[in-house]
Amino acid sequence: MKYAFLVAWREYAENAKTRGFWIGLFLFPLILFLCVQVPVLLERQATPVRYFVLVDPSRGLAPAIEAALEKSYQRQVLAALKEYARKNAAPMTNSAAPRPAPSLEDLNEADAQSLETFVAKGGTGFFLAQLAPRLRPGAAPFQEPRRPFQQVKLPSTIDPKADLASIADDLKPYLRQDKRLDAEGVPVQLAAAILIPPDFENRLVHPQTSSPVPAPRQSPPAPQIQFWSANTSDPRLREEVERAVNAEIRRCQYLARGMDAAVIQQVERTYIPFATLNPKKEKGREAVGTADMVRQWAPSAFVYLLWVAIFSVMQMLLSNTIEEKSNRIIEVLLSSVTPGELMMGKLFGIAAIGLTMIGAWMAALFGILSWKSAGASELVGQVFVVLRTSNLVPIFAVYFLLGYLMYAAFILSIGSVCNTLKEAQSYMAAMTLLMMVPLMTMTFIPKDPNGPLARVLSWIPLYTPFTMMNRATADPPLIDLVGTLVLLLATTIGALCMAGRIFRIGILRTGQPPRLLEMLRWAFK
Amino acid sequence: MKSENEMAVAALELRHVTKLFGQFKAVDDVSFSLGPGSICGFLGPNGAGKTTTIRMVLEILKPNSGTITVLGRPSALEVRHRIGYLPEEKGLYKKMKAWAIIAYFATLKGMTRRAARSRAFELLERYGLKDFAEKPTDALSKGMGQKVQILASIAHDPELVILDEPFSGLDPVNQQVMEDLIRDLARRRRTVLFSTHVMEQAERLCERILLIARGRLIFDGTMAQAKRTMPRRVRLETGDDIAPLRGLAEVSAVRPGPRASAQGDGPDHASAPWELELRGDSDPQVILQTCFAQGIRLKSFNQSEPTLHEVFMRLVGPEAKEVGFR
Secondary structure, eight states, rough: OHHHHHHHHHHHHHHHSSSSHHHHHHHHHHHHHHHHHHHHHHHHHHHOEEEEEOOTTTSSHHHHHHHHHHHHHHHHHHHHHHHHHHHBBOOOOOSOOOSSSSSSOOOOOSSHHHHHHHHHOOOOOHHHHHHHHGBBBBBBOOOOOOEEEOOOOOTTSSTTOHHHHHHHHHHHHHHTTOEEEETTTTEEEHHHHEEEEETTGOOOOOOOOOOOOOOOOSSOOOOOEEEESOOOSHHHHHHHHHHHHHHHHHHHHHHHTTHHHHHHHHHHHOOOOOBBBBSSTTOOOOBBHHHHHHHHHHHHHHHHHHHHHHHHHHHHHHHHHHHHHTHHHHHHHTTTOOHHHHHHHHHHHHHHHHHHHHHHHHHHHHHHHHTTTTTTTTHHHHHHHHHHHSSHHHHHHHHHHHHHHHHHHHHHHHHOOOSSHHHHHHHHHHHHHHHHHHHHHTTTTGGSSSSSHHHHHSSSTHHHHHHHHHHHTOOOOOHHHHHHHHHHHHHHHHHHHHHHHHHHHHHOSSSSSHHHHHHHHHHHH | HEEEEHHHHSEEEEEEEEETTTTEEEEEEEEEEEOOOOEEEEEETTTTTHHHHHHTTTSEEEEEEEEEEEEBOOOOGGGGGEEEOOSSOOOOOSSSSSHHHHHHHHTTTOOOOOHHHHHHHHHHHHHTTTGGSSBBBSSSHHHHHHHHHHHHHHOOOSSEEEESSSSTOOOHHHHHHHHHHHHHHHHTEEEEEOOOOOOHHHHHHHHHHEEEETTTEHHHHHHHHHTTOOOEEEEEEEESHHHHHHHHHEEEEEEEEOOSSOOTTTTTTOOOEEEEEEEETTHHHHHHHHHHTTTOEEEEEEOOOOHHHHHHHHHHHHHHHHHHHO
16 A cells, blocks of 8 residues: 555656646636626626617607616616625614614615615715715725716707608718717717607507507608617617606506506506525525525536546546556556556546645635625625535535546556557547536536436436536435445446456557457456 | 575576467476576577566566566565566656656655655766756656666665666666676675676676577576587688598588688788587697698687677577567
8 A cells, every 4th residue: 555655646746746737726716716807897897888869859758768767777876885885884783873764775776666765865975975984994985887878969960850760861870880979078989879759649559459540641651769779789778768668658648548647656666576486495495596596506617627627637647647658667667566556556646636626726716705705796705605505515526536536447447558648549539528428418407407317317427426516406316316426436446446457457568459348358357 | 605595595486487478478488596696697589588577577477377486485576675677668757857766666665755865866976867866857868768767776775686678778888887787786696687689798797698589498507508508619710721620520510710800901812711610529629730730821720719699699590580570
């Protein structure tokens, strides 16, 4: 055993000096850091302000649209302010000072009334002042989110009283970004134009009639409200405007039918809160939140890590088994250690390399998350909570070790019969192909973690580590959990025994690698 | 004295060892024994079974039949700390430093890490590689790399050293260094078994040679015994007729010999070299006397000892060709 340890120690020390090892070690934390940091930066900078013009000669709908956009913006401000308070202010204590009448914590941006309260009280200014005494020292000042949509005036060259068709024609160069529009002295790109016909009231579609209410017939058919935009990939403005316009038209219809404006408002604000519940969760805590989404998808990330980790250490094992063989160092080694000791040494030396790598990854994961969970988005915080409260990390370590040992048995067999990496390529191509399966199923399994695909794959030892990792947070049946683990363990031990036999014979062979059948004959001898 | 030691603990003893690869007999009923402190040359053509025999001695391969006793033990693994081995095909871990490789192999042979490290530096310094101790081995020349490997095989001061082609790839200066190293090992009562294709080296170093061909041990004995397998020869150069010599009972064969001197273009360029093979233990003096009696004027006369090269060619020549064409 001492000699196996010496071999393992050399494998570890030498592989730890390779560039590949250090790249592997740092690449994951770097990617992780970027994953956390880039969305924050993008959120801050990348979403451009969309400038639009609104032409409504009758002014029948413009106020409603403007109000709706303003409301939507205030909702965003309220959400941002609450997030700011969550991060930077001490939570309100119940005992001390009496709670101020409308407190920020009580407001809910999804609730129309509470949004109105927010605006009525004076918005950001009022609530920031309320927050000031509770702010943590050194907290950065609150930054209002940028308005996603900004209305601009028609260019002075276009007559707002002209008919819509000619306005549309005149706006086209701006919409195609050939010309810039002037917004308070700054040239901007026009993202959209909303053109509302003056007689829009005559163009309403009523359920009883299939065609618009009789209107002066024109050919081609009269334009309705026109939304012009060269950018069809971002429908948000159109949706907001459409929603606002229809709400306004319905309100007018109610009024026209003699309903009370106050009643209408009352009705409009009526809603019922909606909750997504999961029957598998413990009673009283069935509500599905971000944490549950994270819990469902986090294992996939671990599957990917598992795959990368196993694949990269397998490559190390292969290349230095072949190095020893092609350099004939193997003979000197075998005059000092038995093939069994040599194999064990290699196996565990490289396993230690892999464990060091995933240890560093986990440390980076926890480090970055705990550093960022205070300041970044809610999602990062939830990921951190899920990682701390689930068994994902220990499960990952167990499946890494077992998966590695099983695949290593194949690699040692391949490495021992091949004299060059080139010879090993054809075997490795088959291995890689086999190993692609869990990568492909990785995203399907969380959707039905205890379904037939997941269960079948779990019982194939080659895929057990990946599939069971994928199902880790879905409470798979005990039989799957224990059964597949026992099967995996048995397969790993069996594969290593066979690999030992192939290794012993293959490692001293020179010339062409043997056929698969011959290798199998050695394995079962 | 020596035979007593040999009797007590033979450094290496093979009895009726046979190794089959499928139908092919790589080693066929080989038996020999080496006493401590000897240098033994293990000679034979390519494919004769030398490396297979060595691998069996080291227990890398198992014989199909026969027994091998190494340093008094039935298994080389039991005494692996006391054996040093340099394989025929040489290679090193490319990225490892020279000292680290020597130290690594020494620790695999049971030395402590610290002792192995200081031993590695000591050896590198003694054999002129001090400046390369910290270099990765792929930065070394082929010869240097080979020296490192030889040093790695003896770093733990083994009692039995097996060197497979230790000289190939070394320049004459370093070959001399290696010869000294081997002699030094023998002086310290270490047993050295080495294989080589360079007969001059074997002739200089070995007291004993083993000759193997087609898996069979065809000669086992001292250098003098080896040479005695060849008939004694006399080489002479004369311009006269040598017919009287042909008729002697002591002479078994006469053939044109290699010219002894390079001055063939002088006035007596008519003289010719001859090689006479003598029967059994005949005295070469008989030839000389006959020459005087018959008036054969000699330009040169010498009793030439056969070289190991000639012994080798004679003993395995046809076999080697056969193996070569197999």
